[in-house]
Amino acid sequence: MLKPILLSLAVFTGIFSFAQKDSKKIKKENNKMTNAKLDTATFGTGCFWCTEAIFQQLEGVESVTSGYSGGTVVNPTYEEVCSKTTGHAECLNIVYDSSKITFDELLEVFWQVHDPTTLNRQGADVGPQYRSVVFYHNDEQKAKAEKYKAELDKSGAWDNPIVTTLEKFDVFYPAEAYHQNYYNNHPGQGYCQIVIRPKLEKFEKVFKSKLKKH
Template identity: 45%
Template sequence: MKNIFLIIVLAILSSCAQSQSKNLKITAGKKIKMANEAVATFGEGCFWHAEIVFQSLVGVRDAVSGYAGGSVANPDYESVCTGSTGHAEVVQVYYDSTKISYQTLVKAFFASQDPTELNMQGNDMGTQYRTVAFYKNESEKQIINAEIKRLTDSKKYSKKIVTQVMPLKNFYPAEDYHQEYILHHPENGYVQNVSIPDFMKFKKEFKGNFKN
């Protein structure tokens, strides 16, 4: 009986997710570089999810899935998944700094995840899914730390924020099949039941300027 109940619940959740996805337009990244282009790098669990989060914001040209924060050059997905390379799944965000600020991107980063989860996001577990914000200069570092302090002081979370704040040394793009994954594979079970519901929650709660 319990198994039957579980199957029914999963079927209902899947049906709801599919209904949501039919009304959701996923914004694809663009390849042509912008005049005022800047770059930001964030890790917040599965990079499929992070990709659509940032690409949904006005001023962002593209979010490229990849790996950063590790000690091995040119890692691949299989090696990153073992946790032995030290890399996190991240997105490299290309944005127009005259249309969206780095501070807004940082706010979106924290709003689209649970920054109190250590080495995991939801059911995705491992150091590759850790919450991490990379900075390229002192100004970016200060903005990240200021947002951590603001969230901590607001007592939004009952647990401590564990987001790593690290200098960006290297970014390695992920394999082609990971890029724009949700756009190309909307029927995938993980996409339907995890990625899209998480994104819909973010879009409902974040006070940002969305493309659609």
């Protein structure tokens, strides 16, 4: 009878040990979520395809969703937004861990990855849906965006005045599924290679220290 008993004890000990390890792993993951200080930033930088992949690479950014904000139509479609009649801007809703990356740092990236001096336009994309805009979620975000914008204008970083608008966030509508994670899903597509890839390469050089570790 001794052998079966010892075997049973060994099995029980193994299960208990595994359960402890699994419990520690779950606890560790829960602690990570508890320690994370999640916040949201919403930026319009022209075509959301162009900058979605950029913000996705930042350390501390949990998710980036392409969509529409700042308009009057409920649940607008891409076609409706492109009609220039809804008031929406193509934008990115960025959920980030503020213990790893600050709103100030996101603003720094925002103003460097698009042209904030062209009114309702980014390159060949023309229309109010391509406006440069910060949709602030609270007074603190508004104050920081106003300060950063004023300092950049004063510095003469651009030849022309910054026309980025600061608009109070109301509601964000995610864009259609085929718009999400566009560059990563279509890296070989012509637009991605000609327009997005050069921006991405420039960004990776300038913000190398802020990229996620792979």
